[in-house]
Amino acid sequence: MKKDQRFKVILELCQTKKKVYTEEIMECCHCSIATVRRDLQEMEDNHMIQRFHGGALQINANELPMFYKSVDHYEEKDRIARKACEQIKDHQVIYLDAGSSTFEMIKYIYSKDITVVTIGIPHVIELMNRNIKTIVLPGLVYKQTEAISGKITVDALSSYHFDCAFMGVNGIDEVHQITTTNKWEAKVKEKVIKQSDRSFILADHTKFHKVYPLQYAKLSDVTCISCISPIKMKYIKT
Template sequence: MLIDERKNAILKLVNENGKATVQELMELFDASESTIRRDLTELDKKRLLVKVHGGALASSKEITKDISVSEREILNRDSKITIAQYAASLITDKDVVYLDAGTSTGYIIEYISASKAVFVTNAIAHARKLCNRGFEVYLPGGMVKMHTEALIGADTCEAIQKFHFTKGFFGSNGLTIQQGCTTPDVQEAKVKESAFAHCKESYILCDSSKFGVISSVTFADFTDCIILTDSNLSKIYQNYDNIKII
């Protein structure tokens, strides 16, 4: 395949799916990591896509589909871990915490020092990790969405609404001033919205690549939460009081 043909094929894939990882592109085009990264850099310079750590976003930055947990773990991992470490430091022994499904929230678990905090989560993997660390954990009922390994549906929302959380930590597929916090799946959005409404303090863990991204369904307004993000944040967002740059 010629260089221009490969670049066009990469661009088509990213635009169709909203995102692509370097590993995915290496396997698909049988190309080295350096080749794929060079292609992404050139396409980014032309503003045809947005290069991020571990992959690329469509330049339109409209995400209508979820990507799998394994794919999301690769994207901006270092930033996610830094943000998660700070989030974990906010948890005290007196907290009843809602921990949303997602890779960013999942990184929190390893760094929690408060041994007596109580957790509710709709993520099966999060529940298992929290149990392994000896925490008191509640897992609501509902249907398992295997693509994101999350519990969703009316039963999940009903179970969550019985709690009053001191703190909630949420992931978001996209974040804009106008559309707020967004996610592709309406059922996951309803679960997030239900938990969000029952949190005294709500935190969104959102690396800078998620800003300006619009997904299908809004689950929270931009100013109704504390947003934890990284230092690569665009200047247009840096003057908001509810944004904490880690």
């Protein structure tokens, strides 16, 4: 089993059991105790889990690291990313949110002479590799989400106007609308929508009928790019 697959299994065990022991991880991952120890050390260093003598504990249940998200439902996210990039036209200024779904978009951006504004740390590197003109918003860097956020970020957004914005989402629900987990993340997304002609959220099937503490948009504020359409709102289907 590859390392990224082992990481995913360990995170899922921690989510399910809250506390998981080394022997269980060895059995589920079909690997040695030395491999488990190395994996747990690396995961703790990246704030993915908390180690204890003999195993690992779940941390931050509300927000998983981008590493985990990037390997989860990859094919579905890839289809959504392709469809999202069809919305980008030449010479536009676009906003690209942090997160795994928007990150997958970058390799499919072929529009000419565009400017991308982003808060995603991995996104910046990938955009540079594609020679895409990129502006990074100021703010506090959050290691867990690999994103920039905070009051400085919200204030800086007032200087921008976007032809279109592409955002990730934690929860979509008919009653509670569009929700997320973090106060500043919610404020950034809310501000981006106000500054954009068109706002899109990229949603795999796991995001529907989920509710998180902070609402940042109504269903009518955004268009959802998804493989499914289980809730009444505007969609672009893949």
